[in-house]
Amino acid sequence: MDRPMIKLEGLKKYYAHKNPKWFSKPLLVKAVDGVNFEIKAGETLGLVGESGCGKSTLGRTILKLEEITDGKVIFDGEDISELSQKQLIPYRTEMQIIFQDPYSSLNPRMTVGQIVSEALVEHKVYKARSKELENYVLEVMDKSGLQPYMIHRYPHQFSGGQRQRIGIARALALKPKFIVCDEAVSALDASIQSQIINLLMDLKDQEGLTYLFISHDLSVIKHISDRICVMYLGDVVELAESDEIYNSTLHPYTMSLIGAIPTTDRGVEKKKVILEGDIPSNVNPPSGCKFHTRCPIATEKCKQEIPALVEEKPGHFVACHYPGKELK
Numbered sequence: 001m002d003r004p005m006i007k008l009e010g011l012k013k014y015y016a017h018k019n020p021k022w023f024s025k026p027l028l029v030k031a032v033d034g035v036n037f038e039i040k041a042g043e044t045l046g047l048v049g050e051s052g053c054g055k056s057t058l059g060r061t062i063l064k065l066e067e068i069t070d071g072k073v074i075f076d077g078e079d080i081s082e083l084s085q086k087q088l089i090p091y092r093t094e095m096q097i098i099f100q101d102p103y104s105s106l107n108p109r110m111t112v113g114q115i116v117s118e119a120l121v122e123h124k125v126y127k128a129r130s131k132e133l134e135n136y137v138l139e140v141m142d143k144s145g146l147q148p149y150m151i152h153r154y155p156h157q158f159s160g161g162q163r164q165r166i167g168i169a170r171a172l173a174l175k176p177k178f179i180v181c182d183e184a185v186s187a188l189d190a191s192i193q194s195q196i197i198n199l200l201m202d203l204k205d206q207e208g209l210t211y212l213f214i215s216h217d218l219s220v221i222k223h224i225s226d227r228i229c230v231m232y233l234g235d236v237v238e239l240a241e242s243d244e245i246y247n248s249t250l251h252p253y254t255m256s257l258i259g260a261i262p263t264t265d266r267g268v269e270k271k272k273v274i275l276e277g278d279i280p281s282n283v284n285p286p287s288g289c290k291f292h293t294r295c296p297i298a299t300e301k302c303k304q305e306i307p308a309l310v311e312e313k314p315g316h317f318v319a320c321h322y323p324g325k326e327l328k
Contacts, residue, residue: 006039011071033234044211046225059180096171100183102163113151144169161192240316250323
């Protein structure tokens with residue numbers, strides 16, 4: 001698990017929006033603003049942060065579903081940043097995504113069999129309507145927890161959890177090495193969430209998969225992830241092993257997120273820090289540390305100097321001028 005499957009070097013994704021002022025330059029929305037990290041082969045990296053921090057955009061940019069503004073994406077040792085859509089075709093079988101909404105990510109006019117087999121036919125793995133294709137689709141469906149009789153049914157005939165299993169089967173069909181799980185359980189009931197998470201963990205072990213698991217739910221992230229990456233306003237602010245993040249938190253933003261996790265254990269007291277103010281605009285982010293406008297320990301230095309992402313402990317990276325300082 002030491003070999004990097006994915007390596008990001010200064011990855012940026014900006015969107016240009018028309019400026020309401022006439023004859024002015026377009027406004028740049030800095031969704032992902034210079035991200036650097038590695039995802040090791042065979043691990044699950046959890047990506048967490050508030051809505052609008054750039055998590056989903058980062059996942060889609062890694063897969064080049066969104067064009068890269070700047071920086072590099074290195075997949076399994078190969079730089080895919082500058083490849084055209086045609087040149088990316090061989091990589092599409094190795095990188096897949098499970099979308100957040102199981103209701104809108106499936107074509108309502110296609111049966112389960114057609115949805116799962118579509119990419120297999122497109123990439124010429126099997127011939128259309130062949131017996132070999134049908135047998136393989138049934139095999140993938142079985143791995144994803146779907147019954148054989150479901151192969152001729154349409155998405156509207158399934159519950160949310162079953163639809164997400166169809167999405168998992170579709171992603172699994174091409175035998176990928178790397179899967180982005182983009183809020184894959186956030187639209188599901190709690191009991192169904194646990195079933196899908198356990199299924200993903202079993203598939204990871206059986207198929208030797210590598211995951212980027214995106215979520216805003218820290219309890220889910222802790223359960224499934226080997227390491228956790230925390231994002232704020234397009235930047236990575238903390239990255240460490242899962243237990244290390246929870247037991248030895250260094251960034252004040254991560255501290256506030258962990259403090260907000262509900263607990264039923266009366267013997268555990270957690271210090272809750274309610275962040276004041278709203279998330280700043282990523283069109284015109286604050287100077288210095290982007291978190292300083294909401295940080296309870298911010299100083300004048302935080303307003304002026306951008307903190308670098310440094311390895312404060314072995315394997316524990318943080319972007320803060322005062323790492324580990326207790327919150328007020």
